[in-house]
Amino acid sequence: MSKKRKHIHILDGMSLYTRDRSPFYWGYLNIGGKIFKKSLKTTDRKEAEKLLFAWKNEIFSNSMNLSDDQDHIEDHDHSKQEVIVDDKRRKALLITSGIMGAVTVAGFAVPFLSAWKPSEKAKALGASVKFDLSKLQPGAMAIVEWRRTPIFVVHQTQEAIDNLPKLNSKVTDQANDVLPSSNNKFTVLKGVCTHLSCAPKYHPEIEPKAWDQDWLGGFFCPCHGSKFDLAGRVYKGVPAPINLEIPPHTFSGNTLIIGESA
Amino acid sequence: MSEKENSKSFMSSMMSWIDRRFPVTENLERHLTKHPVPKKVNFYYLFGALLMVVFMIQVITGIWLMMFYTNTEEGAFASIEYIMRDVEYGWLMRYMHSTGASAFFFLMYFHMFRGLLYGSYQKPKELVWLFGCFLLFLLMAEGFLGYVLPWGQMSYWAANVILSLFGAIPYIGPDLQVWIQGDFVLSGITLSRFFALHVVVVPLLMIALVVFHIFALHEVGAGNPEGVDIEKHRDAKGMPLDGAPFHPYKTFSALPAMGIFFIVFFAIVFFAPTGGGYLIEKPNFEEANFLKTPDHIAPVWYYAPFYSILRAVTFGIPFLGITSKFLGFIIFAASIAILFVVPWLDRSNVQSIRYKGIYSKIAMILFASSFITLGYLGTKPVNELRTLIAQICTIFYFAPFILMPIYTKYEKTLEVPERL
Amino acid sequence: MKKFLILLIPLSIFIYSAGENKCGSLEKCDYYSADVHDTYSLQRGLGIYMNYCSTCHTLELLRWNRLQRDLDIPETILIEDLIANPDIKIADYMTFGLPEVSAIGAPDLTLRTRVRGEDWIYTYLRTFYEDPEQLTGTNNLVYPGTSMPNILVGLQGIQTLDNDGTIKLKSEGSLSRAEFDDSMKDLVNFLAYASEPARITREKNGIFVILFFIIFTAVMWLLYREYAKEIK
Missing domain, CATH: 1.20.810.10 (Cytochrome Bc1 Complex; Chain C)
Structure with a gap:
């Protein structure tokens, strides 16, 4: 039984056909130009044929008695009602219900997908962190935790600020010789090496180091020897490809707010 | 046009490739699309x-x-x-x-x-x-x-x-x-x-x-x-005439x-x-506290009938060493277990209640109403009257099953039509 | 068949309310069903909570920022007037540094309305009366022997218990009886909100979901009928 429509010619003005997705036979009669269609409610070809002939006879006898029998007219109307075939309606309904189904599935998906977004708890833990700068002495560094990441807050000395341009030839990102924060006394950096996510160490001392004879202060990553200056700029010829990242932050008087950009 | 036909034949050849190895179409037809109901x-x-x-x-x-x-x-x-x-x-x-x-x-x-x-x-x-x-x-x-x-x-x-x-x-x-x-x-x-x-x-x-x-x-x-x-x-194709x-x-x-x-x-x-305390109960908004029992322990509504049966057993069988608590447990378990044997309790020659005799109809009404009454009682605190009603309902719950072999065998049934 | 359906009617009766309806020493609690959609009422309720309840009780599951969002509170008011403590972050819970169960044994109020019911809380707050035998000097009809003092006495006035078991006002408080009842409704609304902040969205959006499924059913019904007529 194929899903396609079938059309079976039987006699002139008489045929059987099936409709989309339906195994049931429908009858088609053309009696003197009048067209009748109805479902024969069977999937059996032979029975359908038999019913079709019976139906034809019925219509013939009805039309003969038409003038004198009121009941038969109603019968006739009734059979006409059954006749209504509307493939367009069926198709429209299939499409509409298909859309309804899709909307339902999409509607169900929304809450389930949004449930994976950071919860209020995660947001609370990831909320901005305040840090009081007044107690941080020049040259000192504080580590503040924000979103499970150490944030380095460095109070730069005047000497360190003056030294920055001297390092221009050694770092990749030469143009950036000012401090990478909106306040030119404090540097705020993510304490995560941009190479393989170790935590760099803070070495503000200006003295020869094992890794650099002309060290002017900065960050040194003990894992793979990446070097950064005090502004977080990465040195040339080290494994780390880019500068230390700067978290969103803003200053409000003596308070540093990490996690909110100005 | 031809493109459409091409894609169709590609789909059908892919389906036959899969069907050769994993009978998707056959099973779909058997269990979903063509299964006659x-x-x-x-x-x-x-x-x-x-x-x-x-x-x-x-x-x-x-x-x-x-x-x-x-x-x-x-x-x-x-x-x-x-x-x-x-x-x-x-x-x-x-x-x-x-x-x-x-x-x-x-x-x-x-x-x-x-x-x-x-x-x-x-x-x-x-x-x-x-x-x-x-x-x-x-x-x-x-x-x-x-x-x-x-x-x-x-x-x-x-x-x-x-x-x-x-x-x-x-x-x-x-x-x-x-x-x-x-x-x-x-x-x-x-x-x-x-x-x-x-x-x-x-x-x-x-x-x-x-x-x-x-x-x-x-x-x-x-x-x-x-x-x-x-x-x-x-019909000729093996499709039941009363099926679709x-x-x-x-x-x-x-x-x-x-x-x-x-x-x-x-x-x-x-x-x-x-649900007014029936679907999620009020005391469940308080964390479990092993020192403090709630005033009234009621099961959720769907266990209430069985809980009621459990509580209705206020007596044991002392000479067999069965306490009321254990007997309650047995009858509670039996209330579910008895459903398993129903196929072998029914001796009727007809399937549907529509053609069964009056006793089967009364039995079903008794069963349904006692189930609902037991459910109601299960959510309420006990008192003497309620226990008595629960005991009667417990009998009415079991009676339709226990007596089933007798009444289904001897009651007069109606003739079932050939076709739907 | 219809007979069996009629049997289901008792089901609808017992879905109505769980357990016995007794309300402490009262036969029945005064009916009140909280309205969490009246933002002003919730704000007034929050005011009463902050002024009276929060000295002993906590809301250990409600976050300040959730409260701010749902009750439409400006940030400056939240931080300066409500929290008024620079150590408390806006994502913190409304505990005011009180321990989980405070030393005086006042229970946390976040889920109380769900445990007790809105009726119960509403009636409880309004049925304190003078009782010299109690440590606190007051007793309660709904919860006899309660260890909570009648903190709202200034608003309500002093009540006494008559011999016939009814409550009488002995001296006026700053609010009239109707005003006091309204304030208590505000407070219950607020506590009901605190017990389930999602209730606002839940009740607001539910109607759209149901309307959608009514249309869904209608379309599917037409589709079903279109095919069913072939086999009828």
Whole structure:
């Protein structure tokens, strides 16, 4: 039984056909130009044929008695009602219900997908962190935790600020010789090496180091020897490809707010 | 035009490639598209499809809840409130899951009552019925295990009551109870194992049994309210004359039913998720406290009839050494177990209640009304009158089954028509 | 068949309310069902909570920022007037540094309305009366022997218990009886909100979901009928 429509010619003005997705036979009669269609409610070809002939006879006898029998007219109307075939309606309904189904599935998906977004708890833990700068002495560094990441807050000395341009030839990102924060006394950096996510160490001392004879202060990553200056700029010829990242932050008087950009 | 035809032939050749190796089309036709179902059935025959929908809701919301739930004594209660407040749409997941549990039982009870009414357990459908009864048992276990997880006052004390039933079994009882609990009292250890059972073991068994249930059903064919065997009269192609293919006739009849179900389901989820204390009980919003029993321990509505039977047994059999507590447990277990043997209790020559005699009809009315009355009583505190009513109803609950071999054999039945 | 359906009617009766309806020493609690959609009422309720309840009780599951969002509170008012403590972050819970169960044994109020019911809380707050035998000097009809003092006495006035078990006002408080009842409704609304902040969205959006499924059912019904007529 194929899903396609079938059309079976039987006699002139008489045929059987099936409709989309339906195994049931429908009858088609053309009696003197009048067209009748109805479902024969069977999937059996032979029975359908038999019913079709019976139906034809019925219509013939009805039309003969038409003038004198009121009941038969109603019968006739009734059979006409059954006749209504509307493939367009069926198709429209299939499409509409298909859309309804899709909307339902999409509607169900929304809450389930949004449930994976950071919860209020995660947001609370990831909320901005305040840090009081007044107690941080020049040259000192504080580590503040924000979103499970150490944030380095460095109070730069005047000497360190003056030294920055001297390092221009050694770092990749030469143009950036000012401090990478909106306040030119404090540097705020993510304490995560941009190479393989170790935590760099803070070495503000200006003295020869094992890794650099002309060290002017900065960050040194003990894992793979990446070097950064005090502004977080990465040195040339080290494994780390880019500068230390700067978290969103803003200053409000003596308070540093990490996690909110100005 | 030709492109379209090309893509069609590509699809069909791909399908035949797959079918050669994995019979997709054959199975789809056998179980979905061409599977013949009786033409004329009533709304009772839609509960099976709705149960599948609810099962899916429970599995999906359950998986999501599991992502946020903590299965420890310290964290369980707080994690539920975390889901309710902090997880986006967490409240919806939880309410859908809790309402889904009620819906599951509601539909299950109707689905089984349909089976009783129209003889959906008679030869050759015994296994379909048995798998269904196992599913009811598993559902009750699943519901109970899940009920403990929020670790509220009612979770704790209701679990205590049920677990102490195992302790009532002579000789092995107390040890069995400790073994189930994994502790000398109901504790976080019990909670952890109940969690594992609730989310993995029981659902897996249920999925397997649902598959068995449906395979068995498709082997013997679905019934109808008339109890007519549609397989008797077939057309030339072997399609039953009173049957219609599952798709589109059955599938499309399930869709409006699904719509109505969702209207009711979401009306509860959005406007009465606690159901006035029947779906989520008030004391369960308080964390489990092993020093303080709630004033009144009532089961959720879907256990109420069985709980009522349990409480109705106020006497034991002293000379056999059976305490009232143990006897209650036995009768409680029997109230579910008796459903398993129904196929062998019914000796009637007709399937449907429509053609059975007056005694079968009275029996069904007695059974249904006593089940509902027991359910009502189960949620109320006991007093003497209520206990007496519960005892009478317990008898009425069992009588239709125990007397079934007699009245179904001797009562006068009507003649069943040949065709639907 | 219809007979069996009629049997289901008792089901609808017992869905109505769980347990016995007794309300402490009262036969029934005064009916009140909280309205969480009246933002002004919630704000007034929050005011009463902050002024009277929060000295002893906590809301250990409600976050300040959730409260701010749901009750439409400007940030400056939240931080300066409500929290008024630079150490408390806006994502913190409304505990005011009180321990989980405070030393005086006042329970946490977040889930109380769900445990007790809105009726119960509403009636409880309004049925304190003078009782010299109690440590606190007051007793309660709904919860006899309660250890909570009648903190709202200034608003309500002093009540006494008559011999016939009814409550009489002995001296006026700053609010009239109707005003006091309204304030208590505000407070219950607020506590009901605190017990389930999602209730606002839940009740607001539920109607759309249900309307959608009504249309869904209608379309599916037409589809079903279109096919069913072939086999009828």
